[in-house]
Amino acid sequence: MAEQLDMSLLNELRDLMDGEFSVLLDVYIRESERQFHEANEAWETGDMDRLGRSAHSLKGASCNIGAVQLADYCAELESAAKQRLETRVPEMLNKVTLELREVRDAVYAVRLSC
Amino acid sequence: MAETIRILVADDSEVDRLLLSTIVRKEGYEVQQAVDGFDALQMFETYRPQMVLLDAVMPGIDGFEVARRIKAQAGEEFVPIIFLTSLTEADELARCVEAGGDDFLSKPYNKVILKAKLNAMDRMREMHHTMQLQRDEITHHHAHLVQEQEAAKAVFDNVAHAGNLNVPFIKTLISPLAIFNGDVLLASRNPADEVYVLLGDFTGHGLTAAIGTMPLAEIFYGMTQKGFLPGEILREANRKLQGMLPKGYFCCAMLVAFNFHKGTVEFWNGGLPQGVLLRDGQKSLVHLDSKHLPLGIVGDDRFDATTQVVEMAPGDRLVMCTDGIIEARDKQGNQFGFEAFNRIVAGADPRVDIFERLKDAVYRHIGSSGREDDITLVEITMVLPEDLPPPANEQVAESVTGSEEWRLSYELRPRSLRAANPLPLLQHVLMEVPQLRSHAGSIYTVLAELYSNALEHGVLGLDSSLKSSANGFADYYRARALALEDLQGYVRFDFRCEIEAARGSLIITVEDSGPGFDFRSRLSELEHTSRLAYHGRGMRLLRSLCQSIEYRGKGNEVEVVFAWSEEDG
């Protein structure tokens, strides 16, 4: 669990957000869900631009929450979508899916301890 | 700043918006959120934030376009835009800058870094605002100055051109820049129908140059019209300017006084380029050099009002200018120069229009250099007295009562003879008589002639035949100055006025302490010569103006009768 999230960054966020820390975590969970859903839809309809944008958004939010690995995978997914790499895209989408599941679990855990 | 600074956070990620807003609010700013490009533009208009945190990549209108539109809408105001970006490619960052971005903030957001950037942007905003205020102040002052300059120019236009003297034998050119640069041209006629012209060049520009013009004009016009001598006018002008101008400011000037009856010009040049006298039909030039300090520098005790006198025959021309012409520069920055000026003046066929030639030459020299012309040029041609246009007659309301029968005696002794010119005072007194007012010119001329004879030939003992020799004039006036220094003697005026209903006579008797002269043979000489020797002109002039002239005793006493009748007008 500790590998998915940068705990020192999260602790800083906890300080910064004060009582709103749990809100931030909830927002992330909600948003990452939405962005992931969008990415998949885009993939299924073959809309590479939309897929790239979704990957970009998820990358940003994940980065801010301290999910560094997830952010990196998103970056590669974004890049692959932009370059229309037919095989790379599903590969990265897969990696993102798996990592996102882990990150969400980690965030829930942190959420519980608030 | 007293009011809280407003920040707009535009980002399509809710996480990012929440994060940024929290950081920004904690730093003491007020914050609003926009969820995409359209929202951002709308909020910019309604919320009017002072700074914007903008996501570079958003659905709909992208961040770059939003930035461009925000900058356009902000206009002159400086609204810093910090791009929120995870873009790491250099050219993509360049796009941010091109779109008007002032800085970037990369993810993950670090509150320390964001705080530093916001502070820096805020400082820039304030600086920009201060500069704008200063710029506006300067613009306002400038507009004010321009207005003052225009007011000064309007004053100049009334004062600094050739006055109310519109005579064909005086040609003048004084360009607007020359006026701005302090050039002044005044011209007036005195009671004896002499024409005085004063060309001046004040130091400074615009208002600093304008300051001295008014008092100078007042003194010049006032004293000329009262009949004061050139030296007296210059002394008074110097005294006034020295008293009122700041140290380091002065007026280069040249005063020329034309006497058409005697055919002479009396001049004084303090600081202007040499004037030039061209003799009709000859190639030789007479230079009227600057021999004195400009006006306004030294006090009365050190001021030298000594003038020089040169003969001028009808057709002779006097040309003078200020240094604007000499210093007029072409595209390469070369000056027009003294040599060019002298060459054109000397080389021209005397029948050719020197004035136009000089003008053409200077304008050709300046050419397309883009420099404005700073040119003041005056040319005065000597004419015969009968060619003088009649003076503008002032209708003085005549009082019904006034001195009708009176006597006045006025005696001048050495100190007064040396120091003062009595003519303006005497003229002033005579003008108290209403009937004499319309003859002011003739009367003054007569007074001047009688006084000059009494003083110079009588008391000072100068030989007027000196004047007709080659160097005569210069020698004569040098001798005059010397003799004045230790004179003994007196000049005495006696006035008597006899007035009847429609006519009258003014009887003037002048007596001097000199040895007199053999008037009988001189008078008969005059009868028989047609040659207009200078020393004969005085008598002829008196003869033409007065009803009678009678010399008495040794010839050191003369009585003239100036008569008029209402029919003469």
Place this chain on the structure above:
Amino acid sequence: MAISAEVSTTGDELTIAVAGRFDFSSHQEFRNAYEALDTTPARYRIDLREANYIDSSALGMLLLLRDYAGGDKAVVEIVNCTSDVRKILSISNFEQLFTIH
């Protein structure tokens, strides 16, 4: 225009050298050269060897210096003039107020 000032070793003479155009832009510097001194020199020397142009505001500055240095009692020399500069000084008859070489 460059202005340099040097006080003699004995401290009783100040030499101010003006290079380039001696005009209105020199005003402040020229004044500082003689006003900002600790000592009061008995004599002033203005060296115009490097000055290629002098206008009426420069003449005004010279007058200001003369006034500062005591007016009629001031001892101010103007030296090393080019012929152009000399001509301007002579038209204004400044040799009546300054010693000019």
